[in-house]
Amino acid sequence: MTNKKWMYLALVAVIAISLCLVIFGTGELIKELAGVPLVLALTAALFQIIRDQSAHERSEVLMRYQNSFAMGATSHMANVAFDKHAKFCEEYIKESYAALQTIFREGPTPEALNHASNLVSIRAKYAVWLTTEIENQLQPFEAAFRQMGASAGYVAATVGERTATQRKEHIDRMYRLLAQLSSQKEWDGEELTDDLAIATQIQRLRSILGIDELSKLRQSLLMRAVKELN
Numbered sequence: 001m002t003n004k005k006w007m008y009l010a011l012v013a014v015i016a017i018s019l020c021l022v023i024f025g026t027g028e029l030i031k032e033l034a035g036v037p038l039v040l041a042l043t044a045a046l047f048q049i050i051r052d053q054s055a056h057e058r059s060e061v062l063m064r065y066q067n068s069f070a071m072g073a074t075s076h077m078a079n080v081a082f083d084k085h086a087k088f089c090e091e092y093i094k095e096s097y098a099a100l101q102t103i104f105r106e107g108p109t110p111e112a113l114n115h116a117s118n119l120v121s122i123r124a125k126y127a128v129w130l131t132t133e134i135e136n137q138l139q140p141f142e143a144a145f146r147q148m149g150a151s152a153g154y155v156a157a158t159v160g161e162r163t164a165t166q167r168k169e170h171i172d173r174m175y176r177l178l179a180q181l182s183s184q185k186e187w188d189g190e191e192l193t194d195d196l197a198i199a200t201q202i203q204r205l206r207s208i209l210g211i212d213e214l215s216k217l218r219q220s221l222l223m224r225a226v227k228e229l230n
Helices: 003-024 028-073 076-106 112-125 132-157 164-181 198-209 211-229
Strands: none
Touching: 076 112, 076 132, 076 164, 076 198, 112 132, 132 164, 132 198
């Protein structure tokens, strides 16, 4: 028999004996004295019941979380999805860096159109594994290369023609996009955000895989293991 069962039996015994003395006791003093352990035993029993119920509820909640984790994190589909996300992120970042190197080397260039097309193709390849939110976050980044390439192509094709106003608009747009993609803080007196910067896209891709969370979890587990060893 467990210690908890022995404790409950002892409390029941104290309550029963004290109750008998209170009811059948021959003297008022005996009844009064018997009431003290009766109250204490009832209080202790009530406290223990509440504590056991709370522990039982916590155990059930923990079990539900463990089951949810087992289904969500260790299932075959979850493993496949994580692998697909990892491959997508690697391919997308590789092409993003290639695109950035091209515009750093050549400036605004029609070649940016090809990089935009490659980024879209990579995203389409893994479309079934990506959420709508992820795609919506990456589409402006791809559009920036596409717009830069289109403007660069227009400027190159209209050299010498009487389209000064349109050419200036395209030149301004492609150099503004170049500044945004390369994480510059300002262009032509205008303060720029980092929404289109490649560093922002990389952080978004890291969030897909939960890299920051996994790193923190790994560090926490290592610290706990070292603490237990010491």
